[in-house]
Amino acid sequence: MKRSVLIGCLAACGLALSATTVHAGTNESWNISLTTTGNDVTWTSPTAIDLGFPQYDISYNITKVETQIFGTWGDITSQLDPNTLSGNTIENSLPATLYDNTVNEAGSSATILFQINAAGHGFASITSVSLGFPVTGVRVTGTIDAAAIPEPAMLSMIGLGGLLTLARRNKNTA
Template identity: 25%
Template sequence: MDRMRATWLGLVGSMLVGASAFGGDTTVWTVDVETSGEDVFWTSPTAVDPGASSYLLTSEIQLITVDISWNGIPFGTIDVTDQIPPDQAVIMAEIPGPAPVVLVDADIAYPLPPEPATLAAHLFIELDADGFAHADVTDVVLGTIDIDLGFPFGIQTVQLEAVHIVLGLTVESTTLGDLDGDGIVGPSDLAILLANWGQGGVGDLDGSGAVGAADLAILLANWGN
């Protein structure tokens, strides 16, 4: 089978970042959706802090299967999870808060145009004003793909009838100024900032390259959060 790529993860990858410099509460969700062409919608069972300064998102593909048919005859389900390149199966992205914020808003397609689509859809993931996540998969197109059906059929063009995706989402709600990662901005964070005054790194909240008055103002504005 041709490699089926998680193209939409590559789109999110433009926001690729390292580990967050700030601590916070961590929420884990499992997005489990299946579609045979209809729009599908998912809402998280729990919420993150809607007032966070930023959200560190980790997305991991846990399972992708496709149901196929040949000449109108159902031909089973194929697990294609291992076809996803490792650098696309797991991504990290940091999105500025507070909520509501859009995490993903992208048209996805495999293969890329102008080739006829084997799989295409529009993916929209957001955090609402209360911190709940919503994932919408709309405008779904299930096309055909050439695969080896084994003896005696060989390589045949099959129709995708349905796709099942399980995605693990981890969202860390971070508060700007929580330098020690205890979940609240307070005296210990102020001590860390002052210890790094005039230097780069921890405490450089505005990204200027050096800890200074602007960073102190940001920390004090978030005091107690």
């Protein structure tokens, strides 16, 4: 009797832990689109990654960088270093800067930044914008994906709770 009560309590603890670790904020994906005609512009995600985890698996992808010349947008993404346009990192703390690069095109320049800020929000900006003739605008699109990584002890408790639940279920059916 005591053993089944212990197994039930451990299973309940494991299930409770698993229920608390799978909730909104442990995985976030943000689509970014910024356009400037000369001013600094910023974007902050409406949601945040949960700050209560020891590590974060973060990736970014800059899908397109365009300049506007004489009213027509042209894709200059292929002129940028392809090794810097996407990436993945495991971070132990936030903020995490993912991309911070100055783009130069036809006598114009702008600094593009993708990051997750200290509050866990996705953040992007186009700053230090200097548009020279004939460039009249800069546009950037991309994504940031972030997943919280639970600590190993928590994963072990979740697994143990699941195993104990299965063991108890099997014992009850036998």
